[in-house]
Amino acid sequence: MSDQIQLSLQQVRELSEGILLYNGFSLDHAQSITDTIYACQQDDCQSHGLYRLLMCIESIRSGRVDGSAEPSVTDAGPSVVKANANQGISLLALRAGMPLLIEKAKKNGIAAMAINNCFHFSALWPEVEVLSSAGLAGLAMVPSHAWVAPAGGTRGTLGTNPLAFSWPRIGKHPFTFDFATSQFARGEIELYRRAGKPLPEGVAIDKQGNPTTDAEAAMQGAMLTFGGYKGSALSIMIELLAGPLIDDLTSKESMEFAQGKPEAPYHGEIIIAFDPHMFSAGQVGKNNERAERMFADIIEQGARLPSQRRYQARERNKASGYVSMPKNLYEDLLALKK
Amino acid sequence: MSDQIQLSLQQVRELSEGILLYNGFSLDHAQSITDTIYACQQDDCQSHGLYRLLMCIESIRSGRVDGSAEPSVTDAGPSVVKANANQGISLLALRAGMPLLIEKAKKNGIAAMAINNCFHFSALWPEVEVLSSAGLAGLAMVPSHAWVAPAGGTRGTLGTNPLAFSWPRIGKHPFTFDFATSQFARGEIELYRRAGKPLPEGVAIDKQGNPTTDAEAAMQGAMLTFGGYKGSALSIMIELLAGPLIDDLTSKESMEFAQGKPEAPYHGEIIIAFDPHMFSAGQVGKNNERAERMFADIIEQGARLPSQRRYQARERNKASGYVSMPKNLYEDLLALKK
Incomplete structure (x- = not known):
């Protein structure tokens, strides 16, 4: 083409x-x-x-991201790594902290890394796949900007708050998913707006908090979470675990910090690593087969793994x-x- | 009345x-x-x-639950507790293992408990609220029986797989939620069947894998997850973390084990505890206020906290x-x- x-x-x-x-x-x-x-x-x-x-x-x-920020990695507890991005993009801090996260997860069974004070623009699946490449299961969560209304609400409070998970499969690509807890991605609504197409029902509300299928009104109003009140609860959990738990900003604080500039959001991130070897008392092979039987059962019925x-x-x-x-x-x- | x-x-x-x-x-x-x-x-x-x-x-x-099973608690790693219910109901194993889980979470920042070989029938929110009473955030997940089809599938593979989360609020009841990852609870479908009422769309499929609003056909077929492919991915994650990760049964294996008897499902459970004190480097008060501002923002717009x-x-x-x-x-x- x-x-x-x-x-x-x-x-x-x-x-x-x-x-x-x-x-x-x-x-x-x-x-x-x-x-x-x-x-x-x-x-x-x-x-x-x-x-x-x-x-x-x-x-x-815009002068807000520090392009030569040196991240500092702190051994913040037996199972906790803190990687301070020091106003840089998140990814160098992630790279700097990852070896210690993997070491702690393998030593202790479970460990977590908090990335703080970072600008964030990247997909989460490559991050959890680093963990599954090391034989660990990984779970990552980040807030974003407060574009999403809680279930029953009328205005943006929550971020699009993605959650990514990866499970190591022996001899195969890992089982990985990475989804926004908003029904649509922000960019998808923008595409509908540009194309002048109506949104599906249940994706957004207007400035007055009423349901809308008008993409322009949605951009002025707020997006909705996937899965109604359950998706909304999950999104609040992500705000808490990747914000106040790790001493970093909520999506609303991040949005205020940005002062309307179309930059990468500034906030924290949490990544949790699980060691199947320690949790299964060494029975990784048997349990890999158990997981594979489930995946096979899903595929056999015509469903797709993410x-x-x-x-x-x-x-x-x-x-x-x-x-x-x-x-x-x-x-x-x-x-x-x- | x-x-x-x-x-x-x-x-x-x-x-x-x-x-x-x-x-x-x-x-x-x-x-x-x-x-x-x-x-x-x-x-x-x-x-x-x-x-x-x-x-x-x-x-x-039915003779399958051991009513006097003594649970055995193992210190399975610096941040891992294994509580073997030894074919008893889960709750005594939970009680036996909880003090060590709390101790490990406070010492290491994050810790997890796997309950194994248990019959499970109870709500998860009281379990995570034990953690938030101790000043920790808690996340619990269990499989169940394979009544739920994966997104795009035609038959039951996944459990109703509940997920519960609790966040400690200083001087207030915790922020807690506890939901099934199936769109409806199994019991709700049964209530529709008894009442002869049609189900809403999107709750179930029949034996042939076609969408149905007939509760009887749904009981013979399979339930659907909440939130489409995202809820389905989350449910698969719960199968993995509360099954193969911890060397215990998937919902499908649990259902086979039950041989059609209407008992409590037999499988494992995972509970993860996070210490806000260690993750925030002691900034619990400041971050409690940050979380409270988010809760207030949710309530002010007429939305309810769970x-x-x-x-x-x-x-x-x-x-x-x-x-x-x-x-x-x-x-x-x-x-x-x-």
Whole structure:
């Protein structure tokens, strides 16, 4: 298709690092950000691939993100790692703290890492997949900006608050999911607005707190959580565990901090790691088979495990060495180096 | 109302313990089961109060529950407690393991308890509220029986898989929720069937895997998760964390084990405890205020926090010293002592 362009995986890496370095990120930041963008682009996860550089560069150009912030990792307790991003993008702090998180999880059975004072723009699945690559199960949660109303409410209080989970499968890609607790992603509503299309029911409310299918009214009003009051409760849990628990901002505080600027939100993140070896008293093989029987039962009935499309794209793109992306996005990215 | 009966809280305790002892439970089991039943009845949580004794007694009369099983608690790792119920009801194992879980969470920041080889019939919120009473945040998950289809599937694979969370609020009842990841509880569908009422859309599928609003067809087919593919992913996560992770049964294995008997399901449970003191580096007061601002923002817009109705019932029933329950249930309970 003429509106698509092919880039080699090597070009993806070079383009990303080049843009980040040109705009003032240190080499460490450029590399850690690029690792995640590369992983997303390799899986055809367009919404969190090179596209995210636009927001990332906006955040450093506004002067609020520190492009050379050195994260500090603290051993905050036998099973707790604190990784302070010191006003940098979250990913270098994540990379800095991950080895200690993995070590603590394997030593103690369960451990958690709090990333504090970070700007956050990235998909969570690459983060929990680092844990499952190490043989651990991982659960990650972050707040965002207060665009989402609680069940029964009339205005934005909660973030889109994604939750990602990964389970290691022996000899296979992990079982991984990563979803926003809002019914729709913010960007999806924006796409409906641009296309002048009505939203489905149950996705948003207007400024007065009434249900709306008008995407423009939804952008002015608030989004709704998935799954009614249950999704809303889960979203509040994410606010608490990735905010007040770890001494960091709620989505509402994060939004106030941003003062209306279209930057990456500034807040914390929590990642929990579980060691199947310790929890099962060494019975990992038997329990891997038990999990596999469940996955097989799901697949046999025609249901899909999450992330399968992503894994197929990964195989395909790794084999060809190329990914494709919209040409106009590529042009927008090139402009970031001018 | 003439179809209701008033019992004093003391009578609730005596009735429950009396029935349990009469049917062969040891004093320890009778007391630990009664503690939870009493807490539920005190909160007017009828579905998990004295009513649950019917299932509990059915389970011991069939000879599969060991009414005098001694749980064994193992210090399975610096942050892991294993409480083996040894074919007893879960609650004595829970009680036996809880002090070590709390101690480990306070010492290490995060800790988890796996309860294994237990029959399970009880609400999870009293369990996580034990943690929030100790100043910890708590998260509990259990599988059940494979009545629920995964998103896009045609048959039961997943349990109703409840998830409960509690957050300690200084000087207030905790923020607690406890929900099934199925759209409806199994008992609700049964109530629709008895009443001959059609189910809402999106709650169940029939034996052929087609959507149905016929409650009888739903009982023969499968229930659906809340929140579509997101709720389904969450339910699979609960299967993994409360099953293969901890070397215990999935909902499908639990259902096979039951061989069609209407007993309490037999499987495991996982409870995770977080210490706000360690995660916030001692900033509990400041972060309690931060959480309270979020709760206030939710309440101000007319939304309800979960569990508020329950807490109101608790205040009212503690003050009066009496609870009310259906007369015919009371008569069914008395019959358990004959």
